Amino acid sequence: xxxxxxxxxxxxxxxxxxxxxxxxxxxxxxxxxxxxxxxxxxxxxxxxxxxxxxxxxxxxxxxxxxxxxxxxxxxxxxxxxxxxxxxxx
Amino acid sequence: xxxxxxxxxxxxxxxxxxxxxxxxxxxxxxxxxxxxxxxxxxxxxxxxxxxxxxxxxxxxxxxxxxxxxxxxxxxxxxxxxxxxxxxxxxxxxxxxxxxxxxxxxxxxxxxxxxxxxxx
Amino acid sequence: xxxxxxxxxxxxxxxxxxxxxxxxxxxxxxxxxxxxxxxxxxxxxxxxxxxxxxxxxxxxxxxxxxxxxxxxxxxxxxxxxxxxxxxxxxxxxxxxxxxxxxxxxxxxxxxxxxxxxxxxxxxxxxxxxxxxxxxxxxxxxxxxxxxxxxxxxxxxxxxxxxxxxxxxxxxxxxxxxxxxxxxxxxxxxxxxxxxxxxxxxxxxxxxxxxxxxxxxxxxxxxxxxxxxxxxxxxxxxxxxxxxxxxxxxxxxxxxxxxxxxxxxxxxxxxxxxxxxxxxxxxxxxxxxxxxxxxxxxxxxxxxxxxxxxxxxxxxxxxxxxxxxxxxxxxxxxxxxxxxxxxxxxxxxxxxxxxxxxxxxxxxxxxxxxxxxxxxxxxxxxxxxxxxxxxxxxxxxxxxxxxxxxxxx
Numbered sequence: 001x002x003x004x005x006x007x008x009x010x011x012x013x014x015x016x017x018x019x020x021x022x023x024x025x026x027x028x029x030x031x032x033x034x035x036x037x038x039x040x041x042x043x044x045x046x047x048x049x050x051x052x053x054x055x056x057x058x059x060x061x062x063x064x065x066x067x068x069x070x071x072x073x074x075x076x077x078x079x080x081x082x083x084x085x086x087x088x089x
Numbered sequence: 090x091x092x093x094x095x096x097x098x099x100x101x102x103x104x105x106x107x108x109x110x111x112x113x114x115x116x117x118x119x120x121x122x123x124x125x126x127x128x129x130x131x132x133x134x135x136x137x138x139x140x141x142x143x144x145x146x147x148x149x150x151x152x153x154x155x156x157x158x159x160x161x162x163x164x165x166x167x168x169x170x171x172x173x174x175x176x177x178x179x180x181x182x183x184x185x186x187x188x189x190x191x192x193x194x195x196x197x198x199x200x201x202x203x204x205x206x207x208x
Numbered sequence: 209x210x211x212x213x214x215x216x217x218x219x220x221x222x223x224x225x226x227x228x229x230x231x232x233x234x235x236x237x238x239x240x241x242x243x244x245x246x247x248x249x250x251x252x253x254x255x256x257x258x259x260x261x262x263x264x265x266x267x268x269x270x271x272x273x274x275x276x277x278x279x280x281x282x283x284x285x286x287x288x289x290x291x292x293x294x295x296x297x298x299x300x301x302x303x304x305x306x307x308x309x310x311x312x313x314x315x316x317x318x319x320x321x322x323x324x325x326x327x328x329x330x331x332x333x334x335x336x337x338x339x340x341x342x343x344x345x346x347x348x349x350x351x352x353x354x355x356x357x358x359x360x361x362x363x364x365x366x367x368x369x370x371x372x373x374x375x376x377x378x379x380x381x382x383x384x385x386x387x388x389x390x391x392x393x394x395x396x397x398x399x400x401x402x403x404x405x406x407x408x409x410x411x412x413x414x415x416x417x418x419x420x421x422x423x424x425x426x427x428x429x430x431x432x433x434x435x436x437x438x439x440x441x442x443x444x445x446x447x448x449x450x451x452x453x454x455x456x457x458x459x460x461x462x463x464x465x466x467x468x469x470x471x472x473x474x475x476x477x478x479x480x481x482x483x484x485x486x487x488x489x490x491x492x493x494x495x496x497x498x499x500x501x502x503x504x505x506x507x508x509x510x511x512x513x514x515x516x517x518x519x520x521x522x523x524x525x526x527x528x529x530x531x532x533x534x535x536x537x538x539x540x541x542x543x544x545x546x547x548x549x550x551x552x553x554x555x556x557x558x559x560x561x562x563x564x565x566x567x568x569x570x571x572x573x574x575x576x577x578x579x580x581x582x583x584x585x586x587x588x589x590x591x592x593x594x595x596x597x598x599x600x601x602x603x604x605x606x607x608x609x610x611x612x613x614x615x616x
Contacts, residue, residue, distance in 0.1 A: 001122075001123050001125055002120050002121065002122060002123070002139070002144075002147055003098060003099075003103065003120055003121035003122075003123055003135075004120050004144075004147035004148050005147065006123065007099065023099070024097045024098060024099040024100060025097070025098045025099070026095060026096075026097055026098075027095070027096055027097070027098055027102075027135065028093035028094070028095060028096075029093055029094045029095075029096045029176055030092075030093040030094075032170075032171060033093075033134065033170075034096075034102075034134060034135040034170055034173075034176075035093070035132050035133070035134050035135075036098075036123065036132070036133035036134065036135070037095075037132075040097060071132065071133055072132075077125060099284070100281075101575075103284075104280045104281050104284060104285060104288070105281055106273075106277060106509055107509060113511060113520075114505075114509060114510065114511045114512065115509070115511075116508075116509040116510075117280065117507075117508065117509035119285070140509075145285065148284070148285040148286060149285060149286050149289070157289075178271045178272065178273055178575075178576050179272075192511070194510065194523060195510060195511055195520075195521065195522050195523055197522075198522035198523050198526060199519055199522045201522065201526070202518050202519055202522040202525050202526065203519055205518070
């Protein structure tokens, strides 16, 4: 699947709670490997894409904090949504 | 660098410059291929960097995206993530652009420039 | 840091290269219309370009990213493309205006027909770009542009009311004609902070191979180079205010601009003014032309830079060549370069925020900039100017329409 297909989707829990939009993917970079570790979710939209979620985000290549749903909480990416488990520790 | 570094894909990889080992600029990261395997519970990985006008409709939806792709020539190259050496402010490749099929746009126009006087 | 002599030469080139056709037209027109009361706006504009250029230079030296790399990375492909289109349109208009200005000055110097001088202008620019190294292009046009210092001499010789001049540096607004005043204010800001200047400065830093060691040079170039360059803008306005305003002259021709030096200083003043304008605008034309190619290449990831050589950056080379030809074509249609300049400056003002914001964001990014990211002072100025630029961008076109391009 392409990154551009996955992004911008609504993220909802199994019980139907809307968490917001997926506007980026958090990943772990190691030699030869780039592994997706989470979905960066927010309700607000455009400003997030610019990286202005929090002032701290301005100082880093990754958004420090922000709402990140761990990738292993994802249940399915079928259709136009990303469904995650209700418990997302 | 044994511990993995956190990076956000749209912020830190997508739309960044591709540079080959000779320092040659050879395109931008237009999109990424992901291997998801969500059902099996396997971790999701980035498997390839997608470069070229062929992948623009994925970024700009609708007729505008398709028009742009056609204006750009419609080419596209899939670069395996194995061929990525390192990610800094650019995405640095492990092999020369010509081996990966990148930089063809410049290759196509080079003969025209070389034909100009005093070039 | 490079040898002090080299640094000084670079600063001189920056001073001489500061003024372009937009500054010429708007500073003189503002002086003729409102005397010295818009001088404070020029100060705001000069500080703005210093702040913005310093940031761009620092970003380029540390992260090796130029403006449109940052635009694409921060705004993404879709929104970034809109920014690119806006920037390219404005840059093209500006180039056409510059080329028109060059042809007019050549005509004033030689009395040859305009259409014969256009190919001459084209070939002159082309030869300079093709045969000279990057640094030497800037030097040649920058030093010759220093002839514009004649306007400083002229301003002094005209013996304006210096207390009035001093009062012009105090922020104010002309209550007699506030909308026209604001129109000129917007134009002056747009002319002082024309987008192509930072595209070019940022890419130029990479052309010249700047590293973090050059950050001091970056500060000197921008602070002193552009700061003193601003004095030339003051001189233009003061000369116009002292000479044209009392006589009710509305300078609509570039020749009238040069009159500003002929009246107090005679033929030698006129000649120096024309040569200064020719090279300042000529240098600006080259910068503008290259900016177009830089933006395109940086957005799409092509190889770019004069330092690469034409054959290694074919699409980049074709881009500026084709644009130069097109700009000459536009002028050949007989369109009035001064009017074109006004449109170019106003539209430039509208396009400013789209390219300013990504630079401000990247300048704050610790992962790119390491210890050279914006400190608090840089951010205070950065944010203040972002607000200024946003206001100017929103007000520009309405003011242009309401005041009928400053005619009132």
